Amino acid sequence: MVRLTQNVEAAFEAESTYGDPPASALTHLGLLDTFDPRAVEMNVTPVASIGQSTEGFHAAGPINVTVPLKVALQGTGWTHLLGRAIGSTTIGSAVPHSLTGTANSVALLVRENGVGYTLATGVVPNEVTLEADYTTGGYMTLDCACTGFYTQDSAADNANFSDDSLFLVDNYSAVTFPTGPTSDPLLPTDLTVTVGTAAATNTLVPDGPAGSYIEIGERYMRVYASEDTLDTSVSSDGVIDLAAGAEDTTEEIKAIIHADANWSCTRGGSDTSSVNLLKGIYNTEAAKTIYATTNMTTTFSNLKTLKLKVANNNVPIAGTTTRNSITKWLTNNSVSRGLADVTLELTMTAEDETWYDKYVAKTTIPLIRLDFGSSGSIALTNGTITAFSRPLSGAGEIVDTMTIKFRGGGDYKNFSAFAISADWTL
Numbered sequence: 001m002v003r004l005t006q007n008v009e010a011a012f013e014a015e016s017t018y019g020d021p022p023a024s025a026l027t028h029l030g031l032l033d034t035f036d037p038r039a040v041e042m043n044v045t046p047v048a049s050i051g052q053s054t055e056g057f058h059a060a061g062p063i064n065v066t067v068p069l070k071v072a073l074q075g076t077g078w079t080h081l082l083g084r085a086i087g088s089t090t091i092g093s094a095v096p097h098s099l100t101g102t103a104n105s106v107a108l109l110v111r112e113n114g115v116g117y118t119l120a121t122g123v124v125p126n127e128v129t130l131e132a133d134y135t136t137g138g139y140m141t142l143d144c145a146c147t148g149f150y151t152q153d154s155a156a157d158n159a160n161f162s163d164d165s166l167f168l169v170d171n172y173s174a175v176t177f178p179t180g181p182t183s184d185p186l187l188p189t190d191l192t193v194t195v196g197t198a199a200a201t202n203t204l205v206p207d208g209p210a211g212s213y214i215e216i217g218e219r220y221m222r223v224y225a226s227e228d229t230l231d232t233s234v235s236s237d238g239v240i241d242l243a244a245g246a247e248d249t250t251e252e253i254k255a256i257i258h259a260d261a262n263w264s265c266t267r268g269g270s271d272t273s274s275v276n277l278l279k280g281i282y283n284t285e286a287a288k289t290i291y292a293t294t295n296m297t298t299t300f301s302n303l304k305t306l307k308l309k310v311a312n313n314n315v316p317i318a319g320t321t322t323r324n325s326i327t328k329w330l331t332n333n334s335v336s337r338g339l340a341d342v343t344l345e346l347t348m349t350a351e352d353e354t355w356y357d358k359y360v361a362k363t364t365i366p367l368i369r370l371d372f373g374s375s376g377s378i379a380l381t382n383g384t385i386t387a388f389s390r391p392l393s394g395a396g397e398i399v400d401t402m403t404i405k406f407r408g409g410g411d412y413k414n415f416s417a418f419a420i421s422a423d424w425t426l
Contacts, residue, residue, distance in 0.1 A: 007113040010035065011178050012077065012106040012123075014084075018334065019122035019149035019321075021107035023170045028178040029108075030074035031185055033141055037110045037120045037151055039066045043331070062318045064331035065148035067108065067123050073130075073140040075181030079376065079424050080106070081144055085125040085310045086420055087337070094239055094425055096217025098279070098408075098417040103314055103337040105149070109159060109172055117159045119168055122149025124335050130308040132188040139185035147316060147332045167326045192371040193300045196276055196293025199366035202269035203291055204250050204277060208284040209262045213412050215281050216290070218369075218379040219243050219423035221253070221274075225262065234260045242274040243423070250274050250292055270294070278366055279381040279418035280410025288411075293367045302349035304399065308370065308378070309345070310420065313338030342406045342419045344368065344380060350390060350398040359385040365404065376424045380406045 011026035041064040049056030071078050083091045087100035103124050110118040127145040152168045154161055159172035206214060211226035221240040225231035230238025234257060240247050247253060250267050253274050257265040268289075276293045319333035358365065365383040372378075387403040406419040 003112070003115065007115075008032070008035070008110060009180060010037070010108055010110045012080065012108050014080070015105045015107055015121070018103070018105050021121055021170055023107075023172050023175065026109060026172070026175055026178050027077060027080065028075060028180050029071055029077035030181050031072035031139075032070070033072060034068060034070040034143075035110075036066075036068050037108055037118045037148075039068060040064070040151060041066075060329075062329045062331040062333075063150070064316075065120065065151050067120055067144075067146040067148045067151075069123075069125075069144040069146055071142050071144075072185035073142060073372070073375070074183065074185040077181075078142040079422075081125050082128055082130065082142055082310070083422060083424055085128040085144070085312065086422065087312075087340070087417075092425060094220055094241065096215045096220045096222055096279075096418070097422045097424060098215075098217055099340050099342075099414075099420065100417065101337055103312075103335040105335070107170070109177070111159075111177055114157075116157045117154040117161075117172070118151060119154070119159075119161050119170060119172070120148045120151040121168060121170070122332060122335070123147070124314060124332075125312075126314045127309065127311040130306075132191055132306045133304075134188045134306075135304050137187075139187055140191065147314070147335065149332055150328060150330060164324060167323050167328055169324050186372060186375065188303075188306075190373055190375075191306070192298065192369075192373075193303065193306065194296040194369045194371065195299045195365060196296045196367040196369075197299070197365060198294040199278060199291040201294055202250065202267075202272045202276075203289050204253060204265065204267055205287050205289050206257050206263060206265045206282075206284045207287040210285055212263075212284045213281060214284055214288075214290070215418075216242075216277050216279050216409075217418065217423075218279060218377060218421040219275065221277075223257070231260070231262075234263065242277070248274055250277070275379075276367065278409035279379050279421045280408050281412045281415040281418065282410045283412035291366070291409075296367070296369055299354070300346060300348055301351055304347040304349070305345075307343075307345040308380075309341070309343045311341040311343070313340070340419070342380065344383070344404045344406070345402075346404070347399055347401045350400045355385065355400060355402060356388055356390070359388040359402065368404070376422060378420060378422045380404075380420055381409050381418055382407050
């Protein structure tokens with residue numbers, strides 16, 4: 001039998017413990033572009049000896065599992081991968097989404113019809129790149145460079161990995177393999193890129209009790225009365241939905257906060273959409289000015305390509321693990337989450353000097369939003385253009401290429417975590 005790639009599909013499950021999935025539910029990854037759940041390297045060291053071969057013996061080192069994975073933006077699989085690369089452990093909860101210090105992992109169950117299953121656990125997206133090409137057509141993709149804890153094939157075509165002779169002892173045989181999403185993958189034309197360039201006029205100025213602070217994400221705001229204590233008197237759970245009907249303007253947010261006896265709040269400039277507040281963490285022990293962009297307008301005209309990259313600089317920690325009386329020496333026995341670089345790379349037909357002037361003047365771009373319609377949105381806060389080029393050729397249009405890096409807003413705790421924030425609750 002000739003084995004065909006179109007007979008392969010993959011599903012995933014979030015892990016609460018690294019490398020050890022609950023084996024209770026699966027979500028389809030959607031349309032696969034490039035995938036290898038068996039990219040395993042033994043790190044073998046040759047040991048020379050007297051004889052004919054320069055490798056008389058082999059000393060096996062730690063097993064290194066990598067999982068190159070590229071998917072179309074179809075269904076919800078890509079949002080889970082990107083969301084976990086950003087770092088959320090609460091992607092299903094109504095909380096501000098931002099970078100975290102935890103390396104979130106998933107288990108991938110791969111089914112090849114008529115052959116069997118492969119299970120890769122502890123899959124961590126270290127670097128993900130969302131790409132849209134407006135010049136060639138085709139769907140948008142999410143390209144992920146992942147590491148894995150370990151990978152293993154099933155003994156039979158029933159997703160049962162609990163055999164006594166196996167290292168991974170997970171059993172998905174009672175879990176229904178999900179059907180693939182039926183919706184078409186997203187096209188570049190499904191993505192709207194908007195920019196807010198003015199952020200010094202419209203403001204929200206909360207003044208809270210000692211130790212208070214506010215977190216603002218792409219959709220949700222959390223109000224803290226003191227360290228790690230949500231203020232349930234401002235709202236029932238301390239969370240304000242910035243997209244809700246009675247909370248979607250800065251005037252309405254001002255009224256909600258000001259109504260609490262322990263807080264006061266004023267608003268400056270015009271009443272504007274509350275989702276345009278700059279994302280970050282703000283200390284509100286004294287009156288704090290939080291800016292909102294005046295508006296969000298599509299100013300990246302005639303886009304050619306877009307790449308959003310989240311590179312986490314994760315650190316693999318080698319070690320040994322014993323499971324089912326089997327010991328393995330693994331390169332990715334544990335993973336420590338590093339600092340994230342959030343980068344947006346754009347190419348577009350040149351129209352004027354707007355972006356070059358901002359590059360030369362080192363002017364900050366307050367807010368950029370990538371809106372995927374019903375699939376959610378991503379906010380990028382306080383961007384600096386770090387590279388700009390405009391090559392000239394003998395004929396044709398002039399094309400700008402620029403790279404923007406983001407650092408979040410605010411002045412308290414790990415406010416730079418809000419360099420990127422999504423509005424997903426999945």
